[in-house]
Amino acid sequence: MEVLQKDLQKSFRRQEEKVPFFKKVIALVLPAVIVAGLFYPVVGLFAFVCMTGAVILSFYKGRYWCYKFCPRGAFLDEFISKFSFQRSVPQVLKSGFSKVFWLFFFIFMMGLNVLRSGGQLNRFGKGIVLLLWITTLLAITGGILFKPRTWCIVCPMGTISGLVGKNKKPLKIDVNRCVECRLCSRNCPMEIEVCSFKEERVESVNCIRCETCVNVCPKDAIANS
Ligand code: SF4
Numbered sequence: 351m352e353v354l355q356k357d358l359q360k361s362f363r364r365q366e367e368k369v370p371f372f373k374k375v376i377a378l379v380l381p382a383v384i385v386a387g388l389f390y391p392v393v394g395l396f397a398f399v400c401m402t403g404a405v406i407l408s409f410y411k412g413r414y415w416c417y418k419f420c421p422r423g424a425f426l427d428e429f430i431s432k433f434s435f436q437r438s439v440p441q442v443l444k445s446g447f448s449k450v451f452w453l454f455f456f457i458f459m460m461g462l463n464v465l466r467s468g469g470q471l472n473r474f475g476k477g478i479v480l481l482l483w484i485t486t487l488l489a490i491t492g493g494i495l496f497k498p499r500t501w502c503i504v505c506p507m508g509t510i511s512g513l514v515g516k517n518k519k520p521l522k523i524d525v526n527r528c529v530e531c532r533l534c535s536r537n538c539p540m541e542i543e544v545c546s547f548k549e550e551r552v553e554s555v556n557c558i559r560c561e562t563c564v565n566v567c568p569k570d571a572i573a574n575s
């Protein structure tokens with residue numbers, strides 16, 4: 351295994367160049383919605399724009415929405431990352447059981463909300479705002495204790511989008527170029543063992559298509575489909 355110093359410098363330089371500055375604006379949408387939702391509960395229905403966008407885009411490019419357009423993801427990247435201890439996400443949270451648990455929690459809470467709202471939009475919105483507050487507080491806690499995107503590993507909409515689109519335009523890895531330095535895996539915000547995909551396609555339910563691995567790879571071994 352050999353990575354030259356100039357390769358490392360190149361990869362870190364490219365990583366710094368690619369910070370998407372428009373995400374700061376998207377990151378502000380989450381606090382705006384959950385605070386406005388306390389006064390105007392129908393604002394909470396904005397969550398359905400995100401859910402719909404995430405699922406529709408997943409048919410084309412997996413969880414690209416999670417990285418590019420999700421207000422919660424942007425909030426975690428832009429703000430919570432500054433306070434994060436950046437510790438590894440516990441295995442129990444990354445397990446399939448955890449994903450299933452949070453998916454059923456989400457379905458249960460939605461069903462309960464529909465029943466309790468009695469068909470009134472305002473009451474339904476209140477329930478959505480409450481759910482947004484609960485999940486945002488959990489996301490902030492997870493993001494501070496572990497990696498900023500910890501919540502995204504268990505996010506029910508992320509799981510659905512990932513299942514729908516994990517094989518839609520996945521990243522490709524050239525195993526002949528790879529020197530197994532693991533820079534890709536160490537920098538992946540979703541803690542994916544990128545270089546372990548020996549079939550040349552990085553097909554993971556968790557991949558949000560952020561391309562961090564593409565940018566840090568000093569051997570240009572990872573590329574878009
Ligand atoms: S694919 Fe990952 S492990 Fe392989 S050379 Fe690139 S950064 Fe290193």
Ligand code: SF4
Pocket residue numbers: 521534537538539540541542544552556557558559560561562563564
């Ligand atoms: S770093 Fe690579 S493998 Fe990890 S989420 Fe981003 S695009 Fe996917």
